[in-house]
Amino acid sequence: MRIDMRSDTVTKPTEAMRKAMYEAEVGDDNPREDPTVLKLEEMAAERLGKEAAILVTSGTQGNQVAILSQTGRGDEIIVEAESHIVMLEGAAHAVLAGVQPRQVPGKRGVMNPDDVRAAIRPFIDPHYPKTAMICVENTHNFHGGCIVPQDNLKALREIAQEKGIRMHMDGARVFNAAIASGIPASEITQYVDTVQVCFTKGLGAPVGSILAGDAETINTARHWRKRLGGTLRQAGIVAAPMVVALNEMVDRLAEDHANAKFLAEGLANIEGIDIDASQIDTNMVYFKVSKEGMTEMDLLVACYHEGVLGGMLAPGSIRFVTHKDVNREEIQQALQVVSRLMKEKVTAS
Ligand code: TLP
DSSP, X not given: OOEEOSOXXXXXOOHHHHHHHHHOOOOOTTTTOOHHXXXXXXXXXXXXXXXXXXXXXXXXXXXXXXXHHHOOTTOEEEEETTOHHHHSSTTHIIIIIOOEEEEEOOBTTBOOHHHHHHHSOOTTSTTSOOEEEEEEEXXXXXXXXXXXXXXXXXXXXXXXXXXXXXXXXXXXXXXXXXXXXXXXXXXXXXXXXXXXXXXXXXXXXXXXXXXXXXXXXXXHHHHHHHHTTOOOSSTHHHHHHHXXXXXXXXXXXXXXXXXXXXXXXXXXXXXTEEOOGGGOOSSEEEEEEOBTTBOHHHHHHHHHHTTEEOBOSSTTOEEEEOOTTSOHHHHHXXXXXXXXXXXXXXXXX
16 A cells, blocks of 8 residues: 655646647747747646746746846845745755845745735845845645635735835645635736746646746746756657646646545544644645654654655644545545554654
């Protein structure tokens, strides 16, 4: 048995994706001659309500190209304190763009607009860096896959506009937010200048992300992508499964969300597991162990030996992520394993 819930990044391409890769019409994407890439970029821009879009190799590259295209060296970017950009991208914003992050702690991934306003520097004194950008993450990974409400995005947008700064969304899982809330992706992204969307997570494509925004910014992004070595040649091979993902894999995310809810409710019924199932918005289930003599690491390792794979992004909580390659029956099996291990009171040492 192997039930892999370490991440939705472990999803394998579907048959339709493999077939699309095989049959993809391709060209050189450097001079923009790959018809499949052009089709994908047009479709994605439309779906995200933006003028233009660019294929990038990964979510990290999409976020970094967005920062590079909209900030200058020595600028400051406002990020939620536990956002992926600042926690899990190898400090690329500092290394590549030379920007400094200003970490604003949020509640369930949501930054209070008053805190954001207070964090924006008056650019009147050489002591201060220039605040160039507000970054939001939707859904928010570290905070449990939660959805950033529209009124919060709107309030942040108003601040960004008033201060003349840019706004970027790490929308790695923005389609999860769209499906779970019933709000079209283009309505969610209306408040940001640029949005990065991963196709390798719940959508199941093997490679690729999209960065969408206004035509001028995306043109600048083409230069930065090139500098980062992310401009590919016959990239239609990569873009073809992403087209399939957009057409076929978005609506089914609802199934992953229902499975996450089911998993969380099952975990909540197990003695010694600490989780509030009402807080599950999308496909991520974070939980703690509250049993004397047993740690999260003990349970994670014991689960691993039983073929139930989870992850630990930060010490102190286990993350299970639901996705298309784990079905309801497997989730039931995983729950049985966790329930038994909790009774056995396992230790990793
Ligand atoms: N997240 C991965 C790991 O990096 C932890 C995961 O398993 O959740 N933004 C967000 C919100 C992400 O969750 C991720 C990946 C990225 C950006 C980066 O995407 P990639 O891995 O394509 O560079």
